Structures are given as structure tokens and as C-alpha cells.
Amino acid sequence: MESPSDAPASAPSGTTPGLMGPATILPRCATGIEGLDNILEGGIPRGNMVLVAGSVGTGKTTLSLEFLVRGAERGERSLFISVTEASSKLIQNLSTFEFFRRDLIEQGSLVFVDLPVIYDRLGLGEEELTGEEIDILIRTIRDLVRSLGAQRLVLDSLTSVCYRIRKDEQIRDFMLRLGQELNELGCTSLLVSEIGPNPARYSLHGVEEAIVDGVILLWNTRRFGDILRVVQIVKMRGTSHSRAQYVLELTPIGILMAPHLKGGREGGP
């Protein structure tokens, strides 16, 4: 199914390729967050699997939820797989934003699934997942996306899933296969990664960021003691993008972004 944001091989709506533009512009999945779409030259290339990495309180879940709500508004079925927090609580928090529409859930455009419930139904235990169980998990997510016709997926969080997949090679295999399955289904996905405040890497094992197509990094920074939320696109395959830092604010109408002022100083997570 072609969605409204599946632009032909020309500049996505609202952007121009410019003098340094690529020969072909891949169809985009507009996040609906204007600042993010601007720095991604129209949105995430459709079918990309993107890591949203950040420490606590940086806005990872809110950004991911807005991505889904904006997609559902555009007629793209959107799926949220929650690992750590009950969906009911997430929906309650989401209802504080003006952009949230409960009717999107009622009409099935925005679907929430709790992964622990899936674990239970599949009979997957509490401990480390075996190779066979990882295979079952990938197929279950794929079948869910396929049966719903979901074009957007958020897994919150990948970190919690990876706690149960201990070996690097198994994580690599899980990520590669999940990414491939979702890409074949035309589903653009955000995988939330919880990291510390001063990370040396963007994920639990450091393997994940090498596999994904994109990394959106969020962190808190201090200026004169005040905390600012900052976002930066570290990597995004299939598009050129800004590498600058932006301050992000979670407002009732959605996420807004402004350039991170430096005043001649360096800044970073």
C-alpha cells in the first residue's frame, strides 16, 4: 500500500534536493515532527530500522509515540510494542498531549501490544532466550506487523529485549533478521535504546548500532547548571542529514526543536 508520504523518486514534499542532492531520493516516512523531518530532508527513508538512544528523561518514548500518532493520522497503521511499561499507563501519559487522538486507537490505526503478554502466550520463560525462542520472537513480531499491515513500529525498549539475549552474535542475528523482515514489509521502525548519561556507545551491547540503518541520539546537557534536552542524528542510511545538535522540547502540541546554541563552545553527550 502506498502511503501519502511515499513520494516518488523526487524531492519529498517541503524539501528540495539542492546542489548537493543525491541522484535518487528514497521514499520517506515523515516522522510528523517538523524539526526532525527538516534535518532528515523529509523524514526517515521508508523501511529503515532506527535506534532511538538516550538516557532517562531525554524524551525517547515521547518522540517514538509522536512518530506513531502522526503516522496513524496520515492513515498509516502504527504499532507500539511495549516491553517495560503497561500500555494503559503509556496511553494515560499520551493523553496529556494535544496531538493525541483516542479515536486512532478505537479505529485500530494505533495499536499497543505488551510484549510480556506475548512472552506468556508463547510460553517463553523469564530467563535468557534460546536461539529457537529468538526465532519465535522474530516471527511473532513479523506476523503481527504483517497481519495488522503496520507501516510504523516502535519497540520500547530494545534494551529490555536484549537483556534476555546475552550473546553478541545472537543479538546481531536478531537485529539483522528483524530489520530484514520489517524492511520487506515496508515497515519503518524505531527501537528504543536505554543508555547511560555519558555513553561510550549507543546501545546495551554496542552491536545494535552497527546493524541499524539510523541512530537518533538524545541526551541531557547542562549550561550554567540548567539542563537542556539535546537531539542529534548520528547516522541515517539512505539520506543526507544534518549532523548538528538541536535542543528539543516536549510541548503539549508535540516535539519542537531549536538549534543548540554554543556561543563558541564544544558540546556533546
Added chain:
Amino acid sequence: MPIDIGERLRGLPTGSAVALKIDPREYADHYFAVLNATLRDVGSETNAHTIYVAVTNPAAFVWTLAQALDVPIDRISFVDAISHIMMNYANPLPNATYVESPRALEEIMLRVEYLLRKYPHPRSIVVIDSVNSLAIHNPPELLSEFFHILLNNLKSRSVLTLVLETVEEEQTGVEQMLNLVVDETIDVARAGR
């Protein structure tokens, strides 16, 4: 010959950025003349929506003056960046959003953006009161970057931006910096009131 501030402002092209110079020795008179010109002559008469960035005086103080000028509540919103730092925001205004510190320059930009989106209006005015108060809390490099980005952004959206500036006895660089980013400077001392 004295100039009429309201008339000058009304005659400006859309998207202009203007510095309004106030003499500290006549601060009260000049400040009221500026409010009268911006909120009533330009704001009310052109049916514009004003976003007032309050850094010198709290929004509650400016709102009292605006009410005296018969400015309706749906025609003015405040970004208050001073009440928090004064520990004085127990009774927030319904038409104000509060920023924790005048040092949070990006947050000020984002709140202006938020209000422009929340209250889309064919004619919007942003008043920044004042460059001197922001300069107390921020180093000059940050402040220059802030004004350069904010004013260009507002210009591209055809928003009239007015920056209040109290003329200082000693050179602090504020005036020079502002001259680089505004289109015009109006000396309130020369204006008819």
C-alpha cells in the same frame, strides 16, 4: 521633529526586526510609550497577536499595563523568563508560559515557536523586553547567536520583532550586537508621545 512610534512601526514591511532604544533616565515614560505603541497602536489597531517575552519585568506586571491599554487577553501571550528566577510564579497567568531562567535561550525560542503555532494568526508581533536583561544572564557570544537565529526565523515567517534596548552609558557591546541583527533602530527619546 518628533516621530510617532506607532506610525513608524505600522509602516514597516512585514518581517522587520526593530530595536527600540529607551533612555534609562526617562525609563517609565519611554517604557509606557513603547507599550502604548506596540500593544495598542500596532497590536490592537492591526488586530495582531503579540507574544511578549518578559525578561525585565514579570509578565504579571506587563499584563496589568496591557489591561490599562485595553488589550484583550486573546491578543497577547507571554513568555515569562524572569518570574521563576525571582521565585515569584505562585499565581501564573492563563495567557503566559514560564521559562525557568533567562539563561535558557533555546527554551525561550521554543516557547515563542510554540505560541506562534498554538495561536496561528495572519499578523504576529514578538516583543523582547529586553536585550539588556538577557545580557545580564548570558555571555555575549551566546546572546549574539540567539538573536541571529531567532530574528532570522521570525523574519522568514513575516513576524514583526521588536527588541527593547536601554541605552547604556558605557559601551558593553550590546548595542553593536543588536545593530548587526535588526533592520532599524527607533530612538524613543526622539519620538512624540
